[in-house]
Amino acid sequence: MASGGRVTSLSRLHFGRNWAACRNYCRKFCTVRKHDVNSHRPFLCHPNSYCTFRTIKQHILCSQHCGEAWLQPNSRPTSTDQEHKSAVSSPYKLVAEDLSTLCNDIKKELSPSPAELKLLSQYHFDGKGKAFRPMVVMLAAKACNIHYHQHPTNNALLASQRVVAFIAEMIHTASLIHDDVIDLAATRRGRPSVQEAWGQRNAILAGNFIMSAACVALARIRNTEVIKILSQVLEDLVSGEFMQLGSKEDEDERFNHYLQKTYKKTASLLANSCKAVAVLSGCDESSIEQVYQYGRNIGIAFQLVDDLLDFISTEQLMGKPTAADLKLGLATAPVLFAAHQSNGIAHTKFLAEQHSNEAIKQISMLFPSDERNALITLTHNVLHRLK
Ligand code: FPP
Ligand code: MG
Numbered sequence: 001m002a003s004g005g006r007v008t009s010l011s012r013l014h015f016g017r018n019w020a021a022c023r024n025y026c027r028k029f030c031t032v033r034k035h036d037v038n039s040h041r042p043f044l045c046h047p048n049s050y051c052t053f054r055t056i057k058q059h060i061l062c063s064q065h066c067g068e069a070w071l072q073p074n075s076r077p078t079s080t081d082q083e084h085k086s087a088v089s090s091p092y093k094l095v096a097e098d099l100s101t102l103c104n105d106i107k108k109e110l111s112p113s114p115a116e117l118k119l120l121s122q123y124h125f126d127g128k129g130k131a132f133r134p135m136v137v138m139l140a141a142k143a144c145n146i147h148y149h150q151h152p153t154n155n156a157l158l159a160s161q162r163v164v165a166f167i168a169e170m171i172h173t174a175s176l177i178h179d180d181v182i183d184l185a186a187t188r189r190g191r192p193s194v195q196e197a198w199g200q201r202n203a204i205l206a207g208n209f210i211m212s213a214a215c216v217a218l219a220r221i222r223n224t225e226v227i228k229i230l231s232q233v234l235e236d237l238v239s240g241e242f243m244q245l246g247s248k249e250d251e252d253e254r255f256n257h258y259l260q261k262t263y264k265k266t267a268s269l270l271a272n273s274c275k276a277v278a279v280l281s282g283c284d285e286s287s288i289e290q291v292y293q294y295g296r297n298i299g300i301a302f303q304l305v306d307d308l309l310d311f312i313s314t315e316q317l318m319g320k321p322t323a324a325d326l327k328l329g330l331a332t333a334p335v336l337f338a339a340h341q342s343n344g345i346a347h348t349k350f351l352a353e354q355h356s357n358e359a360i361k362q363i364s365m366l367f368p369s370d371e372r373n374a375l376i377t378l379t380h381n382v383l384h385r386l387k
Contacts (some may be wrong), residue, residue: 091374091381095138098157098165102134103127105166109213120198120206121213124173129189133172133270134165136298136378140274140291141165142371143363144281152369160221161277167214167230168273174210175237177203182241183324190319226276233272240264244330255336259300266306267299290362294375297359302382304352307332308345309387318387349383356383 092099103125110121141161145154157165179185180193181203187193195203211234218230243261248254263271274295278288309318310325311334325332337347356379363375 091135091139091378094142094371094374095135098138098162099131099134102131102166102169105162106170109166109170109217110210113209117206117209120194120202121209123194123197123206124177124189125169129169129173131169132302133168133273136270136295136375137161137165137168137273137277139371139375139378140295141277141281143366143369143375144278144283144287144291146369146371147287147367148281148283150367152367155369155371158280160223160226160280163217163221164226164230164273164276164280167217168269170210170214170217171230171233171237171269174207174214175241177207177210179241181207183321183328185321185324187315188320221280223280225279229272229276229279233269236264236268236272240266240268247331254331258331258333258336262300262303263296266303267296270299270302271295287366290365293362294359297355297362298375298379298382301352301355301359301379304333304348304355305382305385308334308348308352309385311335312345352383356380 106125107122110118110125113121138157138161141157141164142155145156145158145161146152148154176188177194180188181195181200184195185193186196193203194206198206218227221227240261240263243257244265248257271292272295275288275292278291283291307325310322310332315322325335333348333351334345337343359379360376363372366372
């Protein structure tokens with residue numbers, strides 16, 4: 001059998017963009033479901049099938065090879081993807097107007113600061129981010145308002161829900177600025193990170209400042225339940241990041257540790273922000289729980305895909321360093337699965353799909369609306385995103 005390295009270089013050198021030939025070659029090396037092989041998506045290897053490579057190093061190389069092959073065809077939408085897109089509500093369009101003021105709203109919260117701190121803390125609020133979290137929170141808020149009134153026209157955001165949406169973006173951005181200090185990352189969103197541009201001490205202060213401004217905005221909502229819900233996110237973020245610094249000796253405990261860390265580091269913000277807007281909508285307890293579970297599951301799926309992309313994508317495409325987890329010695333899902341002699345990429349993808357399906361199941365219990373359907377569409381976008 002050829003080594004993993006040979007597979008990678010052979011595919012690059014000999015097949016280029018000739019996917020049919022690459023697919024046949026790939027077939028020899030990966031045990032994949034027939035229809036996945038035919039659509040040339042080795043990424044979707046059946047979770048119960050085993051990659052022919054046996055060592056972690058070989059798995060990683062093989063995964064990179066498979067991932068690379070998966071990225072390209074997926075970036076060209078198939079007719080089924082297009083049909084799906086036109087048949088469902090566009091998540092972005094439904095909240096475009098509300099999102100258009102997001103950066104300005106945040107900048108206002110950050111303006112009572114010394115000039116340089118203002119510059120640093122406003123650096124990432126330039127409208128170029130994905131605004132994924134505020135988009136989810138706004139859609140969840142609208143879907144909850146409709147659910148509460150049991151009528152599709154009652155979808156306007158409440159002022160307090162709008163504040164929760166921008167607080168979610170502020171918390172997220174502050175945590176990334178701190179994360180880049182911890183990870184020593186030089187780039188973020190395709191340009192120098194705050195720590196690269198202004199140094200670590202300034203970056204820590206900028207993150208702290210954004211976080212404290214978010215707390216001031218939160219207190220202004222004057223709802224103790226919402227304050228409690230969003231304060232939990234801050235605790236989770238720090239303990240999740242701290243958990244990431246350590247691991248477990250015992251192999252079985254290691255995966256639970258990873259999943260718990262994933263919830264705290266990423267999913268808690270989405271889950272609890274969704275919960276906060278559900279509370280503000282006046283929805284009943286069980287609907288609040290369903291919206292929370294939607295956020296929790298899409299959040300876990302999002303981080304699993306993030307860990308995959310860190311593994312297989314490029315810095316150019318992502319706008320931030322890739323293979324960062326491996327370099328930092330962090331065992332994320334692709335490596336943890338590979339350590340169990342299974343196809344790390346396929347298993348991670350499968351797990352992300354399971355969480356995405358659970359998110360769909362939970363949100364489908366709300367009153368039907370375009371916003372609710374858009375939240376379902378977002379679960380697909382999370383699974384198939386390339387950056
Ligand atoms: C990105 O991780 C990091 C996070 C999602 C959270 C980081 C949290 C902290 C640093 C704690 C600080 C918290 C507060 C309240 C200020 P990643 O490195 O996997 O993702 P990346 O590839 O985008 O860097
Ligand atoms: Mg990082």
